Amino acid sequence: MMTRRFSALFAAGLIFAGAAQADQAAQVHAEKAWIRVLPASLPAGGYVTLHNTGDTAIALTGATSARYAHVMLHQSTTEGGMGRMSMVEQLAIPAHGSVALAPGGYHLMLMQATKAVNAGETVAVTLDFADGSHLPVDFLARPANAVDAGDTAPAGMDPAMPMDHGGAMPHGH
Amino acid sequence: MAYPWGMAISDLRMRACRAIPWFAGSLLFAAALLLAGCQRGEPLPFRLTQVTGHMPDLDFNLVNDQGKPATGADYRGKVVLLYFGYTHCPDVCPLTLAHLHVVMQRLGPLADGARILFVSVDPARDTPEVMHAYVNAFDKRAVGLTGKPGDIEALSKRYRSAFSREPDPGDGNYEVSHSSAIYIFDAQGHARLLSTPADSQDDLVHDLHLLLAPGAKP
Numbered sequence: 025m026m027t028r029r030f031s032a033l034f035a036a037g038l039i040f041a042g043a044a045q046a047d048q049a050a051q052v053h054a055e056k057a058w059i060r061v062l063p064a065s066l067p068a069g070g071y072v073t074l075h076n077t078g079d080t081a082i083a084l085t086g087a088t089s090a091r092y093a094h095v096m097l098h099q100s101t102t103e104g105g106m107g108r109m110s111m112v113e114q115l116a117i118p119a120h121g122s123v124a125l126a127p128g129g130y131h132l133m134l135m136q137a138t139k140a141v142n143a144g145e146t147v148a149v150t151l152d153f154a155d156g157s158h159l160p161v162d163f164l165a166r167p168a169n170a171v172d173a174g175d176t177a178p179a180g181m182d183p184a185m186p187m188d189h190g191g192a193m194p195h196g197h
Numbered sequence: 198m199a200y201p202w203g204m205a206i207s208d209l210r211m212r213a214c215r216a217i218p219w220f221a222g223s224l225l226f227a228a229a230l231l232l233a234g235c236q237r238g239e240p241l242p243f244r245l246t247q248v249t250g251h252m253p254d255l256d257f258n259l260v261n262d263q264g265k266p267a268t269g270a271d272y273r274g275k276v277v278l279l280y281f282g283y284t285h286c287p288d289v290c291p292l293t294l295a296h297l298h299v300v301m302q303r304l305g306p307l308a309d310g311a312r313i314l315f316v317s318v319d320p321a322r323d324t325p326e327v328m329h330a331y332v333n334a335f336d337k338r339a340v341g342l343t344g345k346p347g348d349i350e351a352l353s354k355r356y357r358s359a360f361s362r363e364p365d366p367g368d369g370n371y372e373v374s375h376s377s378a379i380y381i382f383d384a385q386g387h388a389r390l391l392s393t394p395a396d397s398q399d400d401l402v403h404d405l406h407l408l409l410a411p412g413a414k415p
Contacts, residue, residue: 107376128288134287169291169298
């Protein structure tokens, strides 16, 4: 694993030779970042679509935010009619591929807001990558009954998302 | 409507009852099921999984999100969408409830004839107050139900819905697995349909239309 990560870094280093920030975070483009705000101090789900614009695979390892005491990378699964959540150590994003953290699949679990988060607010979240690099992303706080990032999110959104719990498969293009 | 099967089966019964009464008995039982199914005329063209006759009527003894006792009988006259979950579930439970909110919106005024019953499988953390704030963040026709662990288990077992709680590591942050199905009951409290996350919103709207306004076109 370390060797692979090292060689990935090495390759990335070659490609971005001369660039000051030739790290994993620098080759990520983030969009459709939003948080589903729940009442009281209940944990919230954070979602974002990450595009890897580089020639090497990278991996998301977690996130932090000044507005939440804990942020964890989780995955929801539905197997045999049972829904459950599990911790995710690393979420790989293939070279020139993308991964959607979307409802019913991969998500950030944002726990214990340091100050109440209201729908409409922008919350700064820092995404952490396997090489130790970080990417600050603004997440839009949306109401509990939102089904997606909404019209105000940058880039095109599907107006009607199907009731699909499996929408977080990594896919290259 | 004629019942050709009824005739055939009574003929059969006359000939066979002496020799193999158990066989005739089971035929009679099958005939009774068929007749019961035909009583309302043409079967409704449901798209979701039909469970009519396979699951018991809506019945429970829980506490609603106003802190008052609630039973299944309180919801007779309403089409009920029963869903098990818990409020410390940041992803799938809110997704399901958000989708049900969209479904209710798409039903328009008909939605007033329906109620979403969100039953907590985590009563230790889900007090009526927490449940009230939670369900109202999704839809005004949603009701949060919690109660004694034994009463919740009884309801879950009644519909063969499974849930499990992981041991509390000590900080109160434990996870709960739960059945992702939505159980749909008609206004008489009869279990009619089962919806899973794989079903489309369109199918839910279509079938709820049939239950809420059988004469109207969805």
